[in-house]
Amino acid sequence: MKTRLDTARHFLPTGTPGEVAHAYNRAALAAMIATRATSLGLGSDMTQPQMAALAQLVRDTPKSPALSAQTRTAIRAALRPALRAQDDPAIVSAAVFAALPDTPVRVADATGREYLLIAVPAA
Secondary structure, eight states: OOOOOOOHHHHSOTTOOHHHHHHHHHHHHHHHHHHHHHHTTOOTTOOHHHHHHHHHHHSSSSSOOOOOHHHHHHHHHHTSOOBOTTSOHHHHHHHHHHHTTTOOEEEEOTTOOEEEEOOOOOO
């Protein structure tokens, strides 16, 4: 069963600047691919052909465009070890703000469950 995050066109308000929408779409795609990769036991060292195959699985089009270098970087970043509450606050802050606006950030809660945070523009 396919599940997906809505694209900017369906999720963000009308009039959202194009570069903001594009960044959101990249983050959403990277999160979907990273989630699928994790479920298959793949990590940030997966190959470009593996990424391309996963992208094809999560996209709705029969033949999708090649992943850009920026998107591949965002996917690899989303597969890094999760940030945790006990991590040094400076490291957490640097990782979160460096990821904005187009890279998901992997975090873990107190139970160890992992989540991918995606920047959603507030305005």
